Amino acid sequence: MSLPKYEILIGGKWRAAASGETFETDNPYTGEPWALIPRCGAADAEAAVEAASEAFETGPWAGTNASQRGALLRRLGDLLAENAEALAQTEVRDNGKLIAEMLAQTRYLPQWYYYYGGLADKIEGGVIPTDKAGVFNYTRWEPLGVCVAIVPWNSPLLILAWKLAPALAAGNTIVVKPSEFTSVSALEFGRLIEKAGFPPGVVNIVTGFGGEIGAALVEHPKVAKIAFTGGEMSGARVYESAARGLKHVTLELGGKSPNIVFDDAILEDAVKGAISGIFAATGQTCIAGSRLLVQKSIHNEFVDKLVAFARTAKMGDPSLFETQVGPVTTPPQYRKILDYIAIGKSEGADIVLGGKPADKEKFGGGRFIEPTIFTGVGNRMRIAQEEIFGPVLSVIPFADEEEAVRVANDTIYGLAAGVWTQSIRRAVLMAERLKAGTVWVNTYRAVSFTSPFGGYKRSGIGRENGADAIYEYLQQKSVWISTATEVPNPFVLR
Ligand code: TXE
DSSP states (O other): OOOOBOOEEETTEEEOOTTOOEEEEEETTTTEEEEEEEOOOHHHHHHHHHHHHHHHHTSGGGGOOHHHHHHHHHHHHHHHHHTHHHHHHHHHHHHOOOHHHHHHHHHHTHHHHHHHHHHGGGOOOOBOOOSSTTEEEEEEEEEOSEEEEEOOSSSHHHHHHHHHHHHHHTTOEEEEEOOTTSOHHHHHHHHHHHHHTOOTTSEEEOOSOIIIIIHHHHHOTTEEEEEEESOHHHHHHHHHHHHHTTOEEEEEOOOOOEEEEOTTSOHHHHHHHHHHHHTGGGGOSTTOOOEEEEEGGGHHHHHHHHHHHHHTOOBSOTTSTTOOBOOOSOHHHHHHHHHHHHHHHHTTOEEEEOOSBOOTTTTTTSOOBOOEEEESOOTTSHHHHSOOOSSEEEEEEESSHHHHHHHHHOSSOOSEEEEEOSOHHHHHHHHHHOOSSEEEESOOSOOOTTSOBOOSGGGEESOBSSGGGGGGGEEEEEEEEEOOSSOOOTTSOO
């Protein structure tokens, strides 16, 4: 049986890669290929950036005002809402995440387009009360030009929305490159972009591998900005290349987030928070609470409760609503997680749950790994320091607040942190002392279009979501107009 063949979108036209080559994308549940994706290279990068550049400089988009851009974004939001179910099915098929989560995500997705659509015509310049006489000085916010959005496989359409919505609201044009493991949803979404009425070339979608089309896009001299979400190593490569071209970047990279349970917490709630932090999305999230710091006085009781709860997690077919833990999305990720389980064992940590691949026969032939909990973990162990990006939890005991803060911050990352306590004093002080872009107290894994998201330290640069994120796609211009009747001395700085 031949597989459906998808096409890329460049300058309003659907077409194959310039080379005509394709590659297979698989269904992580079955491990079977199910579609063919164009394998783009430098020639496609050139065509896509040229189309985006032409649309930015001379196309109808250049003459579109902010209110019109807002209306287009809201129309796109409506179309997404109408197509949420079909897009969720595609995501599940291509990335193996749960239908329950993907449907919630695709239904939530329109909010990014409504929010930034609404914001588009509220970005105002200022009139500067300048100290200079005889001059009128004001500011304007202007788009950067051609932006490139590089997206990973774990939440393809959601993470794309975080980039696309503010970039378009600000008036940029864009080239989108989804992950080679999950390209289909972006291509299907491209049909809605067309239907919404965005002029050709405003949004271009190309597919392929990071080191091929990805690198070619980042290097292209006509690209003004790269918005990247992915792993730290690829992020560093993108940053180096962007630096050579003096380009703007936002980077959202990984994490090793501490989820801290104090002895005054409501333990049942904290157990659910710990589970949601590491086993939701099969642990494949940048905000995974992969280091669980538990106060010594409740350590054993808490671990017992946690293991009992985690044991009930229903693993299986991600397209069923009752499933709670799905497969691992990519083959390299599957191998990486199993390697880290072996590393944890060799470092002397104790496995109290899981620790091996799940029975393939029982679970659709795909890439399943049992929810795994290590206890007796020291914070300097590799399983406590390196991002695993899978259902593997390291439990680390601590004595008091001082030690909790020290261990929590002893990491190269700083994306998120969780705190479980009933003490308001403790909540406020911990939120202040934890070095992370997001701190959750008595909750975990909450994100919204309204609230800034991004990393401290090696977890990233810049912020996504929230009103300020639009400025990541704008540049400020200062305009001086003389109101003087006489021209002052031309040899002296005005
Ligand atoms: O990510 P990559 P991978 C972490 C996680 C995971 C590791 C590797 O720890 O195990 O990264 O995952 C594109 N120029 N995260 O290999 O390579 C690539 O094609 C331009 C955390 O899947 O970072 C894809 O579109 N583009 C993360 C995107 O970058 C390049 C989510 C992400 O892929 C490129 C995913 C290059 N040189 C993985 N190299 C998070 N922060 O949520 C790669 N790409």
